[in-house]
Amino acid sequence: MAHLITVLFGLAGVCLASTASSSDFYGHHVRRGSCPPGFHHVQGRCYSLGDEYVTWQGCWDSCKDNKAEMASFETMEEHQALSQFMLANAKSAFYWVGGVMLDDGSWRWVSGAPLAPSTMQWYHSPAGSLFRQSVIFRLEDFRMKPTHGSDVNVCLCEMAKSSKCPAKYEEVNGRCLRFREVESTWEEARDWCHAINGDLAVIPSLKDHDVMAGRMLAMGKETGPYWVGARAQVKGYYQWVTGDPVLHMTWKDNFPQSSDGCAQMDPWSGFSTTDASCSSTAYSICQLRA
Structure with a gap:
């Protein structure tokens, strides 16, 4: 693809x-x-x-x-x-x-x-x-x-419409995102995002998810998966790095039941969201802090 x-x-x-x-x-x-x-x-x-x-x-x-x-x-x-x-x-x-x-x-x-x-x-x-x-x-x-x-x-x-984002970032639905094609664990990915004044990307709505998926497809970002900023707190309950609960997400297999998983956007699953072991490695999407 x-x-x-x-x-x-x-x-x-x-x-x-x-x-x-x-x-x-x-x-x-x-x-x-x-x-x-x-x-x-x-x-x-x-x-x-x-x-x-x-x-x-x-x-x-x-x-x-x-x-x-x-x-x-x-x-x-x-x-x-x-x-x-x-x-x-x-x-x-x-x-x-x-x-x-x-x-x-x-x-x-x-x-x-x-x-x-x-x-x-x-x-x-x-x-x-x-x-x-x-x-x-x-x-x-x-x-x-x-x-x-x-x-x-x-x-x-x-x-191109003027972008508010710095070099190496893509403006997606008003947010500045940076796609990192280096494999790391979820914690390592988050540390890297922190180092560049950001955090793992949050996807607050289904509309945001669809816009991001379309943009990633157009950019050729199809070899992921990519870590995003959501992690399981207890079984069946995911939370964004902002502290907000994950209420809207396009999960591959309904809502995940993991109690220790982290969320990924997976191009191989139509950019749906999957949960994986946080110690596994994947690419990552960082979001610049406002």
């Missing part, structure tokens, strides 16, 4: 060329210079069209190299505005965008936001698709269709 995700974000430098004008493609007022060179203003956002054919992962990497993200459009208005711009400027029939399918069959943008299977945005319903990445294509009014991440298409990037 990591291979599939790698395919989504491309090698092409995919930024829309920006001029120093004070209005965007549709005449919306935009602060002069708000888009960097290579990006275009479209309805107040900055987009970049690539010109090389790359895999999905190649597109992801290329966008990141340009401090951008794979393009998304979370409203019909955004989709229509971008479609009009591409109609006038796109030279390729197919462009990668940042949609990805989770193991449960739901679709999300690489930001973690839900991607509804709207018939207005999709060429045909993606339900039941065997392909895990989405592509926007020039024909059929720029509607999307799912395809294999190892295919090659041109990349469509958008300027």
